[in-house]
Amino acid sequence: MKDYFFQDTVGKPMDRVDGRQKVTGAAKYSAEYELPNMAHAVLVGSTIARGSIKSIDTKRAENAPGVLAVLHYQNSIKVPGYVQEAHPTEPKPAGKPLQVFIDNQIHFNDQPIAVVVADTLERAMYAAKLVKVQYNVEKHATDFHQNVSKAVLPTVAKRNPKHGLNDYVRGKEDAYKTEPLKIESEYVIPTEFHNPMELQSIIAHWEADNKLTVYDKTQAVIGTQNAFAKDWGIPVQNVKVIATYVGGAFGNGLHTWPHETAAIIAAKKVNRPVKLMLTREQMFTMVGYRPHAWQKVGMSATKDGKITAITHEAIGQTSSYEEFTESTLQQTRMMYTSPNVTTRYRILPLNVSTPIWMRGPGEATGAFALECALDEMAYVIGMDPLEFRLINHTDKDPEKNLPWSTKYLKEAMQMGAEKIGWRKRQLQPGMVKNGEWLVGYGMGVGTFGANRGRAKVKATLHKDGTLVMQSATTDIGPGTGTAMVQIAAQNLGLPPEKIVFELGSSLYPPSPSQGGSATVATVGSAVHAVCQVLKKRLTSMVAGNSDTSFKGATVENLTFKDGYVSLTASPSARLSFGDILKQQNLPELEVTEESSPDASLRQKYSMYSYSVHFAEVQVHPLTGQIRVTNMVSCADAGTIINAKTAGNQMIGGAVGGIGMALTEGAIMDHRFGRYVTKDLAEYHVPVHADAPNISSLFVNKPDLINNPNGTKGIGEIAIIGVAPAIANAIFNATGKRIRELPITPDKLMMV
Amino acid sequence: MPQDKFPDQHLPEGEGGQAQHSDARRTFLKQSSLLTALALAPPAALKAAELKFEEKVAAVFEQVKVTLGINGKKQKLSIEPRTTLLDLLREQLHLTGTKKGCDYGQCGACTVHVDGQRVLSCLTLAAMADGKEITTIEGLANGDKLHPMQEAFIKHDGFQCGYCTPGQIMSAVACIKEGHADSDDEIREYMSGNICRCGAYPNIVNAIKEVKNGGHKV
Amino acid sequence: MIPFQYVKPSKPKAAIDTVAKDQTAMFIAGGTNLVDLMKRDVLNPEKLVDINKLPLRKIERENGTVRIGALALNGAVAEDKLVLEKHPLLSQALNAGASAQLRNMATVGGNMMQRVRCPYYYDTAMPCNKREPGTGCSAIEGYNRMHAIFGHSDKCIAVNPSDMNVALVALDAVVLVSGPKGDRKIPFGEFHRLPGDTPHIHTNLQQGELIMAVDVPENPYTKNVHYLKVRDRNSYAFALVSVAAALDLDGSNIKSARLAMGGVAHKPWRLQEAEQFLAGKPANEATFRQAAEVAMRGAKAFEHNQFKLKLGPNTIVQALKNAAGAV
Numbered sequence A: 001m002k003d004y005f006f007q008d009t010v011g012k013p014m015d016r017v018d019g020r021q022k023v024t025g026a027a028k029y030s031a032e033y034e035l036p037n038m039a040h041a042v043l044v045g046s047t048i049a050r051g052s053i054k055s056i057d058t059k060r061a062e063n064a065p066g067v068l069a070v071l072h073y074q075n076s077i078k079v080p081g082y083v084q085e086a087h088p089t090e091p092k093p094a095g096k097p098l099q100v101f102i103d104n105q106i107h108f109n110d111q112p113i114a115v116v117v118a119d120t121l122e123r124a125m126y127a128a129k130l131v132k133v134q135y136n137v138e139k140h141a142t143d144f145h146q147n148v149s150k151a152v153l154p155t156v157a158k159r160n161p162k163h164g165l166n167d168y169v170r171g172k173e174d175a176y177k178t179e180p181l182k183i184e185s186e187y188v189i190p191t192e193f194h195n196p197m198e199l200q201s202i203i204a205h206w207e208a209d210n211k212l213t214v215y216d217k218t219q220a221v222i223g224t225q226n227a228f229a230k231d232w233g234i235p236v237q238n239v240k241v242i243a244t245y246v247g248g249a250f251g252n253g254l255h256t257w258p259h260e261t262a263a264i265i266a267a268k269k270v271n272r273p274v275k276l277m278l279t280r281e282q283m284f285t286m287v288g289y290r291p292h293a294w295q296k297v298g299m300s301a302t303k304d305g306k307i308t309a310i311t312h313e314a315i316g317q318t319s320s321y322e323e324f325t326e327s328t329l330q331q332t333r334m335m336y337t338s339p340n341v342t343t344r345y346r347i348l349p350l351n352v353s354t355p356i357w358m359r360g361p362g363e364a365t366g367a368f369a370l371e372c373a374l375d376e377m378a379y380v381i382g383m384d385p386l387e388f389r390l391i392n393h394t395d396k397d398p399e400k401n402l403p404w405s406t407k408y409l410k411e412a413m414q415m416g417a418e419k420i421g422w423r424k425r426q427l428q429p430g431m432v433k434n435g436e437w438l439v440g441y442g443m444g445v446g447t448f449g450a451n452r453g454r455a456k457v458k459a460t461l462h463k464d465g466t467l468v469m470q471s472a473t474t475d476i477g478p479g480t481g482t483a484m485v486q487i488a489a490q491n492l493g494l495p496p497e498k499i500v501f502e503l504g505s506s507l508y509p510p511s512p513s514q515g516g517s518a519t520v521a522t523v524g525s526a527v528h529a530v531c532q533v534l535k536k537r538l539t540s541m542v543a544g545n546s547d548t549s550f551k552g553a554t555v556e557n558l559t560f561k562d563g564y565v566s567l568t569a570s571p572s573a574r575l576s577f578g579d580i581l582k583q584q585n586l587p588e589l590e591v592t593e594e595s596s597p598d599a600s601l602r603q604k605y606s607m608y609s610y611s612v613h614f615a616e617v618q619v620h621p622l623t624g625q626i627r628v629t630n631m632v633s634c635a636d637a638g639t640i641i642n643a644k645t646a647g648n649q650m651i652g653g654a655v656g657g658i659g660m661a662l663t664e665g666a667i668m669d670h671r672f673g674r675y676v677t678k679d680l681a682e683y684h685v686p687v688h689a690d691a692p693n694i695s696s697l698f699v700n701k702p703d704l705i706n707n708p709n710g711t712k713g714i715g716e717i718a719i720i721g722v723a724p725a726i727a728n729a730i731f732n733a734t735g736k737r738i739r740e741l742p743i744t745p746d747k748l749m750m751v
Numbered sequence B: 001m002p003q004d005k006f007p008d009q010h011l012p013e014g015e016g017g018q019a020q021h022s023d024a025r026r027t028f029l030k031q032s033s034l035l036t037a038l039a040l041a042p043p044a045a046l047k048a049a050e051l052k053f054e055e056k057v058a059a060v061f062e063q064v065k066v067t068l069g070i071n072g073k074k075q076k077l078s079i080e081p082r083t084t085l086l087d088l089l090r091e092q093l094h095l096t097g098t099k100k101g102c103d104y105g106q107c108g109a110c111t112v113h114v115d116g117q118r119v120l121s122c123l124t125l126a127a128m129a130d131g132k133e134i135t136t137i138e139g140l141a142n143g144d145k146l147h148p149m150q151e152a153f154i155k156h157d158g159f160q161c162g163y164c165t166p167g168q169i170m171s172a173v174a175c176i177k178e179g180h181a182d183s184d185d186e187i188r189e190y191m192s193g194n195i196c197r198c199g200a201y202p203n204i205v206n207a208i209k210e211v212k213n214g215g216h217k218v
Numbered sequence C: 001m002i003p004f005q006y007v008k009p010s011k012p013k014a015a016i017d018t019v020a021k022d023q024t025a026m027f028i029a030g031g032t033n034l035v036d037l038m039k040r041d042v043l044n045p046e047k048l049v050d051i052n053k054l055p056l057r058k059i060e061r062e063n064g065t066v067r068i069g070a071l072a073l074n075g076a077v078a079e080d081k082l083v084l085e086k087h088p089l090l091s092q093a094l095n096a097g098a099s100a101q102l103r104n105m106a107t108v109g110g111n112m113m114q115r116v117r118c119p120y121y122y123d124t125a126m127p128c129n130k131r132e133p134g135t136g137c138s139a140i141e142g143y144n145r146m147h148a149i150f151g152h153s154d155k156c157i158a159v160n161p162s163d164m165n166v167a168l169v170a171l172d173a174v175v176l177v178s179g180p181k182g183d184r185k186i187p188f189g190e191f192h193r194l195p196g197d198t199p200h201i202h203t204n205l206q207q208g209e210l211i212m213a214v215d216v217p218e219n220p221y222t223k224n225v226h227y228l229k230v231r232d233r234n235s236y237a238f239a240l241v242s243v244a245a246a247l248d249l250d251g252s253n254i255k256s257a258r259l260a261m262g263g264v265a266h267k268p269w270r271l272q273e274a275e276q277f278l279a280g281k282p283a284n285e286a287t288f289r290q291a292a293e294v295a296m297r298g299a300k301a302f303e304h305n306q307f308k309l310k311l312g313p314n315t316i317v318q319a320l321k322n323a324a325g326a327v
């Protein structure tokens, strides 16, 4: 174990194991499987935000060429699992997706109300336009600011006073109010959309009456399998979910959505495999989003930079039929030493669709307010914001009163400050220029729970010396398969080229969803475990072999390297893994191991990943044009398994954060309750020209309390803290503090 | 100019279970001469006509014949004029390497080369590509030997989920051929029509620079 | 898309006759705007006349003008030697538009004809006078951040989204049109319309009229020019405001100037009074600021586009500064 982190494979910037597939177009995403006799489905969405369907005229659609079925609440197959809720008047907790085609009720604009199935895509799209619907319109509430007084404590918190979403007070409540040096600011982030490049899609195929296969864009094959088995009242093993390649998701594959069931219903009805791919507009209404949020931060500090109190309030929107919540205020409770901390979280149900975690979920929202407030506070007391953060750094978790498993945030800050050239930053805004452009520097810190779940991995060592592992996790882009191969290579002493890691199928041993930055810690631990067992089994095989020098060998005195076992003491005698199996007359050696986190350690330690982001921006004083000209993102994320893919994650998070800070935000016309920015020309995600050179730096020190590979998550902290870093840099450049995202030229113009 | 409106919306509501047809449809049938149509139509379509499903008759002859060179192979196809090149590639020819990310020209995932130029296949009607040479990501490599740009994308990790990747690569190859890869900023500007939501932009820029500076033939 | 008929004539006359005779027919060139609008159910031509076989692709010098064929591609025009030499402003404007792929498809004629990008125009579930006359303009009291500050009416406040048009109107281009009743020339400033009471009529081109070419007369604006586009991201986005500025300088004095704005009106917005103001004045920031004030006279903004009243003049000043400083 000692020299583990200095060995060959882990940490190497290895090329992705599926790189070739991805650069040749051979990688198949969910809509890309060829099935015989496949039909195409297109959804029809409501054009009102609230009310009911008065009439639905499908005649012309049904008579259009190639149309096989037009299904809606009146004629849809009833999904057996869609039972009436026990308490229909109480709001449903999160996790109960909208049930499709069950009644004539409309809960949000563009709610799927019918599905048209035809033999070709063109025909299905055309016929979908022919469905004519009339409504009984009811008054809708979609405007966050007009309805903000209706925000409530989430039901889960009401029911359980110990629940983390309840109000939190450490020290004295709202103590900042009576302090002399304080700030109080409100922050708004608009609704933002995941918009992965792959449109959400599914192919549903009833292979028999009670046997369903779906090729689905999801982050959770097992979760999806269970959901559909329950919906259709069929055995879990009769549902097969395939998600070998997922074209990005950022959270919107963490829920089952109405379109998936619509496709399954359609497939059942027409008795053919059915493919359904959402349109880009439907990606804005049917698969979740980062909820619009209002926040207020009050903060006080002493002249010499000690934070004395923080109060952080947040309200996030949710739908009228599902309570969505997230940990917006977590970072405020644990990041800084402040003796007095108050947090209050509320949700606001509106006639909109349900949000879902979007990269760095609530934490990214919360960090925007908290880390901007820190910058504001530092400015009030005339202190460098980096120094201010260092002064308030805490060596144990002030919320839980526990030691950290590991925390190397200070190192990360030092690395980053050096790399960006923080020294160039001036305390007073507007002091640094590049020609006409104003130059500013800003920073923001991020944190996210270093989560770990339970996973199972099956490993088969073949007599040709290759290893095949399988687990029902997914890879939405981080390079899961690659990291698992490296972990196995490291632990088993086998070259990575001889290892295959298969994922994205419910046929494999269960793993949780790919979410919450927990995959490497979770599945990686199971890979670690399976490799330990394989080593033991190989050891007992060689040790039991009475006529060789290996007789009586133990794992401790053997070396596993390059696919060979040798005695550490006399390495010249060695046996390949394959030969060991052959000696035993075994075609293969199969081992399945499960790994779960040690609950007792989680009682004793507080576990988080940390990031700190530094941004250099340039702002044009006349036109308000903003350019991020340099970014440095640093992470304390435990062991880095693959420097290349991990770096890429950090870069990607930074680009996402640039979008959050500068370009992204939905606009709805509340008279109609309909979005007016619902494609990629109206809703701006960053393009190449928005992304500067981005350096990602890692502390790269293991957290062995968390898991045996020493990893902590990266995906979320890559974006958490980026938006405030940029907003703070803009303040440093211009002296203008914009507290409502995105910071577009017009906003700079108008302050 | 035609009204910017769906023509069917002008029509009175349907009555008595009759299949509805738009004025437009009737005009079209007249123009195209129903007789010729019926003469050419297969028996199934005639049956449909008896059932007064004019739409279905129309569907039979609303096809155009095109010859497309796809990755060096000539293909003779009969397609509906409204079929886009993207849907033709993905749904009919099963060349799913070309991706649909928006269908409206706003993301670049569907980038292919038509007669050597990078274009968006989602806004190209397949009928309009008649007689042209189309190269998709599947046709970029030379057999098993990857194109230098493909190699460079792997080396520099110019992707995460991989969904925008075929479009990025097709665009990147063109970007160098066009002479628009002389500086980081120029690459960024000329690659801005290819969105990568995973945000692998800096790595993509590095991959393009490597190919450009490596003097590879693209 | 509705099913439609597709024809590809090889003679302009055949193309013109087909569209002139049939109200439901439309020309298609690059398709980058038309196919998009057909997918969204906004335009539903029943016949498409593909004009790509017509010989309208050339860019040539023709008695003191640069004549650009209607089918010349935006990308090809932007990089054309003649255009770069004689009309660098046009090249800059074209390169500021869309993406490399789109510029490889979009034609000069199609770019001139492209429809507004008002989101209500694109969404058939919300009223729009331009799409469905008489239903009302959703933008006036709705989301109007991207909308007009000049020349709008109480029926429509959308803007012409083209970059190319801004340069062409500044450069006094002339559109060559051929129609069922013969040929005619339309000065660029008269090609596009203000919405008035008939926002559903997009341009002054008649049914069946085909753009053959655009003539850009040679002028002294070959050096001190700048096209400045301010947008929500650094590329691949429509303008919040854009300015085409061209100066003919005599040392540090302005002999004459050309100035036009995009993203502010239903047509590319030529700023002639400001041009006249600039003529004969020193090329400095104070002059530019005064010219910008002249230019903004009569501007009227709505709830969400108030910023254009500030961004507009600032962008004019900056574009003029850049033009003056350009070599």
Ligand SMILES: Cc1cc2nc3c(=O)[nH]c(=O)nc-3n(C[C@H](O)[C@H](O)[C@H](O)COP(=O)(O)OP(=O)(O)OC[C@H]3O[C@@H](n4cnc5c(N)ncnc54)[C@H](O)[C@@H]3O)c2cc1C
Pocket: A681, B104, B105, B106, C026, C027, C028, C029, C030, C031, C032, C033, C034, C035, C036, C051, C070, C071, C074, C096, C097, C098, C099, C102, C105, C106, C107, C108, C109, C110, C111, C112, C113, C114, C161, C162, C163, C164, C209, C210, C211, C212, C236, C237, C238, C239
């Ligand atoms: C995502 C996206 C971003 C864009 N960004 C920008 C931008 O930033 N700046 C910008 O300026 N533009 C932008 N565009 C618009 C683009 O420039 C236009 O779509 C393009 O110029 C239209 O040209 P086309 O040849 O493709 O026209 P088509 O789509 O073929 O036709 C458009 C219209 O013109 C008519 N037409 C075409 N040729 C003729 C002719 N010769 N005579 C008469 N009528 C004709 C057609 O009937 C149709 O009504 C963008 C487009 C997209 C999709």
Ligand code: SF4
Pocket: C116, C118, C119, C120, C121, C127, C128, C129, C130, C131, C136, C137, C138, C139, C140, C155, C156, C157, C158, C199
């Ligand atoms: S501004 Fe014009 S295009 Fe937009 S909604 Fe009003 S009428 Fe329609």
Ligand code: FES
Pocket: B099, B100, B101, B102, B103, B104, B105, B106, B107, B108, B109, B110, B111, B120, B121, B122, B123
């Ligand atoms: S799918 Fe063609 S540009 Fe997005």
Ligand code: FES
Pocket: A197, A247, A248, A477, B158, B159, B160, B161, B162, B163, B164, B165, B195, B196, B197, B198, B199, B200
């Ligand atoms: S790699 Fe995922 S969108 Fe580019």
